[in-house]
Amino acid sequence: MVTIATVIGVISALLIGVNAGIFVAFSVSVLPGLNRIPPEHAIPAARGVNRAILNPVFFVFFLGALVGPIVAAVFAYIAGVPVAGWLSVLAAVIYLVGTFGVTMAINVPLNNQLENDGDPDPERDPSGRSAQRWATFAIPWMNWNAVRSVACVIGLLAQVGALVALA
Incomplete structure (x- = not known):
């Protein structure tokens, strides 16, 4: 059982x-790269990234990192x-x-807000609202992404x- 617990633990750590x-x-x-381009270009680029990451490979890693340690815990207990x-x-x-939790409660709603917040085309947005929209998205998104990064580590x-402990 220790071997099974170790293998599952390694997979969990990798996830x-x-x-x-x-x-x-x-x-x-x-x-940071998106922050270096004009907001009217950063917004559609961020939308594209947000759409692209919603794929089966990402979901295996994202959800596997939650389930894996639970399964590893069960096998560690069984292994004594x-x-x-x-x-x-x-x-x-x-x-x-x-x-x-941070992803679902904060980052996804920010992504959805950016997705549904109208056209960032500067010709259709002469007031420069794109800069405000980008700052409203990017600053909290980056801060909460840092929380996700630290939590993962x-x-x-x-x-x-x-x-x-299994070794």
């Missing part, structure tokens, strides 16, 4: 780590290593609250701790 990488990449490249189980549960709770550390 959480991939999400950490995705969120950190958004923080250090995607949003409760410390590993508790650390996997901790990883799942951190991911649930700090990544999944902390969850990853907890899951790695579970693997160490």
Whole structure:
């Protein structure tokens, strides 16, 4: 059972780590890159990114990082290593609250608001409203994405701790 718990724990750590990488990449490249172009171009680009990430591969990583540590915890308990189980549960709770929860409660609604907030074409938006719309989206989105990134890293550390306890 320790071997099964370890394999599931490794897969869980990888899933959480991939999400950490995705969120950190958004923080250090995607949003800063979009902030370097005019808002009337950044808005449709961000909309495209938001649409593109809604795909089965992302969902496997995103949801797997939540389910994996729970399954790992069950197998750690069965294997008689409760410390590993508790650390996997901790990883799942951190991911649930700090990544999944923040995504669903804050980042997705911001994405939806940006998606449904009209045409950013500067010829149709002579008032320059696009700059205000972009700031209303980008600043909170980046701040909460940083929370997701940190939560993933902390969850990853907890899951790695579970693997160490299994060793």
